[in-house]
Amino acid sequence: MSPSFFKKLGPINIDTIKSEVNCVTVNVSDNDSYDEFVSINNLKKNSLSFLNDIEFPLSKFTSNVCILCTDKSVHKFDNNQKLLIVGNVQKSVAIISNLFYRHYTDEETNNLDIPQIGNNCQISKNCTIEKGVIIGSDVKIHPGAIIKQSSVIGNGSVIGSNSVISNAILGEHIYIGSNTSIGQRGFGFYIDKGKNIDIFHTGRVIIQSNVSIGSCCTIDRGSFSDTIIGKNSYIDNLCHVAHNVVIGENSVFAAMTGIAGSAKIGNNVLTGGQVGIAGHIKIGNNVQIAAKSGVFKSLNNGEIVMGNPAINKYKFLKNYKKVYGKK
DSSP: OOOOOOOOOEEEEEHHHHHSSEEEEEOOOTTTTEEEOOGGGGOTTTTTEOOOTOOOSOOOOOOOOOOOOOOOHHHHHHHTEEEEEESOOHHHHHHHHHEEOOOHHHHHHHOOOEEEEEEEEEEEESSSSOTTTTOOOSSSETOOOOEEETTTOTTTTTEEETTTEEEEEEEEOEEEEEETSSSOOOOOOEEESSSSEOOOOOOEEOOOOOEEEEEEEEOOOSEEEOOOOOOOEOOOTTTTTTTEEEEEEEEEEEOEEEOOOOOOEOOOOOTTTTTTEOOOOEEOOOOOOOOTOOOOOBOOOEEEEETTTTTEHHHHHHHHHHHHOOO
């Protein structure tokens, strides 16, 4: 059974949604209600989802789901598809996400099961372990660490001093350095004059086995999908991984690398220090990115790039020599 990190408030009736969001309904009855609000890639029966103008549905939907979109995207769907047509998808997503989900109250958290702790663990008396947490065997947790409700830590893992683990599932033999924060909400919100609207992040952080994460790193949980770090990947100190990022196996990121939201990173990727990777792009397998490079577009398997914007390494060096000479 998967751990629950937040309170689901569904089913939510269409009248409640219409009272909060200005929308036009298509093929939706007054009695319709929806159990969950999910991404377009995680559709479930009787769920509500959303599609941005630049996106296209990967497949046809069934009549038991409803899609939030603008009138510019209506032509992408069959005539019998249930739709909520809005003026601004991002604003509507922010509002509706908070109708369907909320954080547990302190009382609800206290009603969770007491923490389960395996054998031969070394857990400091000065750390905090909340209800619902599951900790494997041979785990070491240093002073000041906080393991938030329902998080899971696999066998043989080490959590450094003052690190905070929330909304996360950690595999076996994970190393987390000091002062690292894993599982906080991502940087997802709607910019509104006077008062921005936060998107409720329902995703998790999934860290697979044998991953090492240095000190003073931040790894955000996903918004409507999970942030995933693949097996045996190593992340240096002072790195940031934003929401919905997926990193493959055996990848290495040097200090101060920043990966923006929803980027997809392949296997065996190497980055130098202070690399910046833009959001919503794909980095292939066996890619190498030189220090201080800025990557703004997707890279194919095996590419070696450097510079800002990042280009082929040898092209960059050739241009560099033309401008600055061989020295």
